[in-house]
Amino acid sequence: MPATGFWIRRIQWPMMELLKENRTRHYMAELRRAQSLQTDALLESQRKKLGKLLDHATRDVPAYTEFASEWETHREQPERFLQRLPILSKSRFRQNADQYLSQHTNPAKLIGNRTGGSTGEPTRFYLDRPAVERYEAARWLGLSWHGIQIGDPCVMIWGSPLELNQQQERRHRWKERWLKNRLILSAYELDTEQLPAYLRLIQRFQPVYLYGYASALHSLAEMMLERGLSPGIQLKAVVSTAESLHAHQRQTIESAFEAPVINEYGARDGGMIAYQCPSGRMHIFSENCFLEVVDPLTGIPLYPGETGALLVTDLHNSVMPRLRYQLGDMIALSPQSCDCGINFPVLEKIDGREDDMFISTHGKIVHGHYFNHIIRGMDSFRTFQIVQHEPSRLSLKLVKDPDTYLPADESRLLAGIQAALGDVSVQVAYVDHIPPSASGKVRYAIRECPLTTAPRME
Ligand SMILES: [Zn+2]
Structure with missing residues (x-):
């Protein structure tokens, strides 16, 4: 006014x-x-x-x-x-x-x-x-x-x-x-x-x-x-x-x-x-x-x-x-x-955020954008959330697009995750939507373990 x-x-x-x-x-x-x-x-x-x-x-x-x-x-x-x-x-x-x-x-x-x-x-x-x-x-x-x-x-x-x-x-x-x-x-x-x-x-x-x-x-x-x-x-x-x-x-x-x-x-x-x-x-x-x-x-x-x-x-x-x-x-x-x-x-x-940074099993830092980048290039998924609980244990929530979903995309995505993070296990779950956190913010990539837990190899 x-x-x-x-x-x-x-x-x-x-x-x-x-x-x-x-x-x-x-x-x-x-x-x-x-x-x-x-x-x-x-x-x-x-x-x-x-x-x-x-x-x-x-x-x-x-x-x-x-x-x-x-x-x-x-x-x-x-x-x-x-x-x-x-x-x-x-x-x-x-x-x-x-x-x-x-x-x-x-x-x-x-x-x-x-x-x-x-x-x-x-x-x-x-x-x-x-x-x-x-x-x-x-x-x-x-x-x-x-x-x-x-x-x-x-x-x-x-x-x-x-x-x-x-x-x-x-x-x-x-x-x-x-x-x-x-x-x-x-x-x-x-x-x-x-x-x-x-x-x-x-x-x-x-x-x-x-x-x-x-x-x-x-x-x-x-x-x-x-x-x-x-x-x-x-x-x-x-x-x-x-x-x-x-x-x-x-x-x-x-x-x-x-x-x-x-x-x-x-x-x-x-x-x-x-x-x-x-x-x-x-x-x-x-x-x-x-x-x-x-x-x-x-x-x-x-x-x-x-x-x-x-x-x-x-x-x-x-x-x-x-x-x-x-x-x-x-x-x-x-x-x-x-x-x-x-x-x-x-x-x-x-x-x-530093919390968006993942740590590979070799001690290398991998940016959360990396996963975003792979998934945005695929038509199979509307959105996602990836969580690193421990350096070698992750979970991945995917919101599929039923009209354009291809199983091959999912294999490519998992291969991409392993290429960046090393030999890690990824538990996949399909969900309807990714709810925002208590503050109202939606986060795509979350690391729960400290950045320094993995051994650092040169
Ligand atoms: Zn300026």
Whole structure:
């Protein structure tokens, strides 16, 4: 609703700034200035912020005070010093979480948060308002690259129902509608009969953009294409977040909604990390975070262009600094810049979750996309899910397409799995559909055993 957007920008945000000292737009202006800096200036600015964070962490955060004297002798090279610190895995953090809380934090100012726990135990952590506002600022800046501004109407296609009672739900919907100009639709409660009603809701709300999980947007898009339904409105973009966006999903979403798909890359416990620009590249908010990529088996730093485990250091979460936090994603940084005018460094690719990586009986890492790639080339199956329980024991769920199923495809698929993973047993089951996990996300490839259980052979 355009009038609501005007009200949000002209009245509500200035009021929040005045009364609650909200600084999101101030941080956004800072980021906007930074995006035109030259590479050297950007690096220098990031180095200064990292140095300040290390000063604070080694002085006030119990987990890091033992490194204080070492930091004193390496103050000139914060990036190098950071590499001397241990990698912080989620389980290591969970076991000692209170050690990461800054000693001089006012408990009243802490904001508690936790990850959804779609892959294992949820991780609980704290941040403060400025850190949250900096994430928000990064998101709004990313959206502004595509002509979307604060307060623009948005329909969220969300996977998981909110855990609220009726009164909370009404309050939540009111806030969403009038303070954020957002309408939330649950993609997983949707069936094909309700689809036209959903589309009418979207048409009536007149959003400028849609926002949702890749898989939620994808399942809605597939239903629309199957029934030949169009969105009936002109969208600036469809923003995909919270999950890897596969190329086939992007294609389906773009053709169903007749709008470009923008990828947003962030995590609750990692902040807003990168955003796709109009030239299609992912720019890293290097003013907000410091990223490293390491070999997931050895922890050795990798070069730009090489894919490995991502370590995030949030430069502004001073209440609970987590240095070299292993987020669980596999990515590659790019040695190249982009021609769009935004000078933030480029993230070459997001290659899925570490949990999507399989380990062969020879100790080699095999990407979950590998199975996706084989199956997408066959007409026999609509979709699938493969789980590695132990290095040599897997299960495979297949949703057959009864019209085009060929037993030979299944043999080829099993041969492909064994070619990649070695002499493994695969238990096959035919199912009607693959249900989403509790968080609402659908996963194609899941590894349940640690990456390091298999012997590593050179
Ligand atoms: Zn760009």
